Amino acid sequence: MDIIKVENLTTKFDDRTIHNNISFEINEGEIFGILGGSGSGKTTIIRQIVMLQKIQKGKILFLNKDISNLSIEESQQLKNDFSYLFQFGALFSFLNVLENIEVMLKEYTNLPYDLIEKIALTNLKLVGLKEEHAFLYPSELSGGMKKRVALARAIAIEPKVLFLDEPTSGLDPSSAEQFNELILNLKKMLNLTIIVITHDLTTIKHTLDRFIILKDTKIAFEGNIQMALDKNDSFLEDFLTIKKDKNGHKS
Structure with a gap:
């Protein structure tokens, strides 16, 4: 069951288009990643989902509620269902x-x-x-x-939903690995749905159930790491720094 549904979202800042008619769903109980380069609109999407930024065009359903049409009381009640871990804590x-x-x-x-x-x-x-x-x-x-x-x-x-903004940023590899393991354990113990903005390859490969990659106002990829590894796509290989061994196998 989807816990968040983004439908035909379009966002512009002045003359610059950040999102152009993008749609995706986040399922209950999964760890879902929103990836992309600098300026691709990752944080903007999260800010719109958590009602910190107004939706310009399109629709976002959060727990089957259209967040653009909530009363103040309904909005406050929905805010009790999620929590946000900022990048620097x-x-x-x-x-x-x-x-x-x-x-x-x-x-x-x-x-x-x-x-x-x-x-x-x-x-x-x-x-x-x-x-x-x-x-x-x-x-x-x-x-x-x-x-x-x-x-x-x-x-x-x-909370039912936890948002993490670059959770391993600034951590050494060992601490980042421990934090990722903690996230996996908490998801199971607390039955959380977790949405992560990240650029950390270890997090992408070992923590996320599914993810989207934003590029040039669109969703360039949606799926899991194995789907990305199986695709013969130079953009994905560069983005995920997927390496091939001497026999041409992806790792």
């Missing part, structure tokens, strides 16, 4: 780890504080951090730990 430097995670719960729930604290600590453990990290400040954390705290905050309200 966007932690509040003046709050400690536990307080950063609690922010979402305080804003979107009416739970008593002792329960909020317990939920925050539980989510801290879900992302692989320990209770002893709870009272550290962002300046005391590594890049990988900051990403995990931001992720713990994002899942605190139990």
Whole structure:
């Protein structure tokens, strides 16, 4: 079942067309990637889906609701169903780890504080951090730990859909691999649908169930990594840096 459906989306900035009549669907429970070069409109699509940017032409259905025709109350209710992990985590430097995670719960729930604290600590453990990290400040954390705290905050309200903007950006290969593994585990544990903007090849190959690639205002490819590997397409090979061995086999 599709959880998000984009239909005939067209977006222009001044005289420049970013999206030209593009359509795609995101299925419930999958990790779906939105890929493309700089300026291809990846972030713009996400901003339109999460209602941060107005749709100019076309339609987006989110949980079978046309997001262009929602009342203020319906819009707020829908916003409770998703969460967004920004590229650099966007932690509040003046709050400690536990307080950063609690922010979402305080804003979107009416739970008593002792329960909020317990939920925050539980989510801290879900992302692989320990209770002893709870009272550290962002300046005391590594890049990988900051990403995990931001992720713990994002899942605190139990969203149905999680948006990740370049989640492994700035991480060393080992930390990026660990973060990707964490995403896969959380998808299974929490039954999440996850939408990822990424350029990281490891994420594309080992984490995404399906993805689209945006190019020249259109969708240049839609499918999974094996479909991309099987295609004899120079653009895909260049984009995914697909290498061939001495026998001509793709790897």
